[in-house]
Amino acid sequence: MLSEFDDGIHVLDSGFFRPRLDAIHLIVERGRVAVVDTGVNDSVPRVFEALAALGLAPDSVDWVVLTHVHLDHAGGAGLLMSRLPSARLLVHPRGARHMIDPSKLVAGTVAVYGEDAARKMYGEIVPVPAERVVEAPDGFAIELAGRRLEAIDTPGHAKHHLCLVDAKAGVVFAGDTFGLSYRELDQGDRQFVVPSTTPVQFDPLALHASIDRIAALRPRAVAVTHFGPVGDVPRLAADLHRQIDAMVAMARDCASRCTGASAAATASAEGPAAALRDCLREGMRELVFAEALRQGWDADESELQRIFTLDIGLNADGLAAWLVSGGR
Missing domain, CATH: 3.60.15.10 (Ribonuclease Z/Hydroxyacylglutathione hydrolase-like)
Known part of the structure; x- marks a missing residue:
């Protein structure tokens, strides 16, 4: 302790x-x-x-x-x-x-x-x-x-x-x-x-x-x-700078893709928000796994999910808030 x-x-x-x-x-x-x-x-x-x-x-x-x-x-x-x-x-x-x-x-x-x-x-x-x-x-x-x-x-x-x-x-x-x-x-x-x-x-x-x-x-x-x-x-x-840029690029890509959601999703009050949330969370998960491969972390997919489960969701939500604020 x-x-x-x-x-x-x-x-x-x-x-x-x-x-x-x-x-x-x-x-x-x-x-x-x-x-x-x-x-x-x-x-x-x-x-x-x-x-x-x-x-x-x-x-x-x-x-x-x-x-x-x-x-x-x-x-x-x-x-x-x-x-x-x-x-x-x-x-x-x-x-x-x-x-x-x-x-x-x-x-x-x-x-x-x-x-x-x-x-x-x-x-x-x-x-x-x-x-x-x-x-x-x-x-x-x-x-x-x-x-x-x-x-x-x-x-x-x-x-x-x-x-x-x-x-x-x-x-x-x-x-x-x-x-x-x-x-x-x-x-x-x-x-x-x-x-x-x-x-x-x-x-x-x-x-x-x-x-x-x-x-x-x-x-x-x-x-x-x-x-x-x-x-x-x-x-x-240097690793932080590189990853921040990757997260920003991923968030902007999610925002671009989710803006073009189907008419049915757009008609739903929760559709676009849910689509963006899911895109950001999956994007964060992929970035963490990519960093694991890049750095050679000795952890399999289930262990990475255990370690980062809270952070993946919070980071995605923070990126969503940043996009809503203007995403500069």
């Missing part, structure tokens, strides 16, 4: 959905702690178990940092903060209001998953008192026992996304901006990434720029929430 990366950085499995899907990162410096992303409400006991395993008390946590406010990253933030007496919450300025009043965030999640599924996955989202929330515009820095941690604005996956730069460790905590990297696909020390185009604010041009910004920092590792630190950053950045 808890593993150490290096230089006081620890990786905690949040337990969300399946093992090694969703990570919480702990940065420990001279007995003080920053928690990067929180998982969901059910993840909160794991944070305290991890602190205890490290010989640390709840009042050793000075900061809880959210890379963005999607609920697999931030759903447990309010509950966790309510049990951390000394912590402040660091969040992008666009996301701060949603932590103070999560009603719109919850409504958006219900729109994606449905009310029953959303409640089952995330539970009751607890608000964070406004006086404990610190907004982090681009370049805003905090200190953890003298260790500088700088927030940089990294839109593309979401407009409210920041990355946290840990210069001492040479690590960027990148949330979803630097894609998804699942440990089941590793080949020895060689790791792989797949972009995340989750609804509803995917912007390929902004995401390309954010990836370039991370790579320009020349970190020795990028810690992604799904799942953990990855190295060989230039190679992975």
